[in-house]
Amino acid sequence: MFDLVERPRRLRRTGAMRALVRENRLHAEQFIQPIFVREGLTGSADIEGMPGVQQHDLDGMLRTTHAALDAGVRSVMVFAVPKVRDAQGSRACDVDGPLTRAVAALDAEFGDDLVVVADLCLDEFTDHGHCGVLDAEGRVDNDATLEAYQRMAVVLADAGADLMGTSGMMDGQVGAVRAALDGHGASNTGILAYAAKYASAAYGPFRNAVESALQGDRRTYQQDPANQTEALREVRLDVAEGADIVMVKPALGYLDVVAMTAAEVDVPVAAYIVSGELAMIEYAAAAGAIDRRRAIEETLMNVRRAGASVLCTYWATEVAGWLAEESRA
Numbered sequence: 128m129f130d131l132v133e134r135p136r137r138l139r140r141t142g143a144m145r146a147l148v149r150e151n152r153l154h155a156e157q158f159i160q161p162i163f164v165r166e167g168l169t170g171s172a173d174i175e176g177m178p179g180v181q182q183h184d185l186d187g188m189l190r191t192t193h194a195a196l197d198a199g200v201r202s203v204m205v206f207a208v209p210k211v212r213d214a215q216g217s218r219a220c221d222v223d224g225p226l227t228r229a230v231a232a233l234d235a236e237f238g239d240d241l242v243v244v245a246d247l248c249l250d251e252f253t254d255h256g257h258c259g260v261l262d263a264e265g266r267v268d269n270d271a272t273l274e275a276y277q278r279m280a281v282v283l284a285d286a287g288a289d290l291m292g293t294s295g296m297m298d299g300q301v302g303a304v305r306a307a308l309d310g311h312g313a314s315n316t317g318i319l320a321y322a323a324k325y326a327s328a329a330y331g332p333f334r335n336a337v338e339s340a341l342q343g344d345r346r347t348y349q350q351d352p353a354n355q356t357e358a359l360r361e362v363r364l365d366v367a368e369g370a371d372i373v374m375v376k377p378a379l380g381y382l383d384v385v386a387m388t389a390a391e392v393d394v395p396v397a398a399y400i401v402s403g404e405l406a407m408i409e410y411a412a413a414a415g416a417i418d419r420r421r422a423i424e425e426t427l428m429n430v431r432r433a434g435a436s437v438l439c440t441y442w443a444t445e446v447a448g449w450l451a452e453e454s455r456a
């Protein structure tokens with residue numbers, strides 16, 4: 128026998144003991160399930176690069192959302208793919224546009240039982256694929272884009288969105304959207320701010336999901352992956368402008384940013400496990416390199432442990448099902 132004063136392994140001896148001292152847990156109610164709705168689609172369609180994720184018509188969206196709620200997930204994030212696009216992204220602000228209609232259908236079906244986050248961005252609606260409108264030189268025009276975001280926010284609030292997912296990374300977008308909502312009498316509609324959003328290669332499959340028209344990249348508005356301090360600035364600005372929840376995106380490569388953000392703010396912190404991060408795990412699992420379920424559970428726990436309470440993940444409903452199964456076992 129060695130004379131060891133501390134033996135940390137005692138607390139790992141049995142499953143019950145490990146559960147007793149577990150520091151972090153996953154809860155389905157803290158997941159957000161992203162959903163893709165495609166205008167003109169009948170039924171559902173697979174998405175290249177996103178195994179297990181589909182685009183839906185409105186019926187399919189409602190069915191998917193029922194399944195999420197049945198599993199214990201109570202929030203969805205809606206993205207829409209329009210049939211036609213233009214330079215201004217005008218269908219984003221159309222009351223009959225696909226996003227507005229999807230949000231209204233969810234609100235009518237689920238009311239207060241569901242938190243509906245509407246993606247507030249122009250990229251799905253512009254024919255050039257950028258998150259804003261362009262100036263005469265073809266550059267993304269920050270302030271003209273803010274005006275479009277304000278129009279979009281009012282339409283989405285009327286449709287019944289609970290939270291605006293401001294994902295465009297324009298300067299001042301949270302303040303502009305907050306002012307538009309308040310001016311419209313929608314002071315109860317909140318803002319889930321994509322505060323620190325990086326120009327990441329991990330959005331590749333998502334661009335298939337929304338059939339993005341983007342040529343080039345988003346480096347003049349999304350953050351440089353090399354920067355950390357800048358994230359604190361973005362987060363500070365969004366909180367000052369009225370963000371109700373701040374999000375870091377992507378999640379896995381940016382756990383340092385999640386942890387810093389959680390240490391800095393007094394609003395809830397969310398993190399988005401993005402399409403490319405899903406793809407890395409799905410394809411590695413499909414190749415037999417890793418155990419799929421364990422890798423997914425561990426991944427979500429990593430993000431939770433780093434400090435995000437809210438997890439936006441394509442696996443939300445499936446993992447919620449596992450959690451329910453484990454709590455019955």
Ligand code: PBG
Nearest residue numbers: 248250294329330333401402403
């Ligand atoms: C922009 C938006 C993007 C994602 C969410 N919102 C794409 C982008 O910034 O290029 C990516 C999500 C993912 O990759 O899962 N509206």
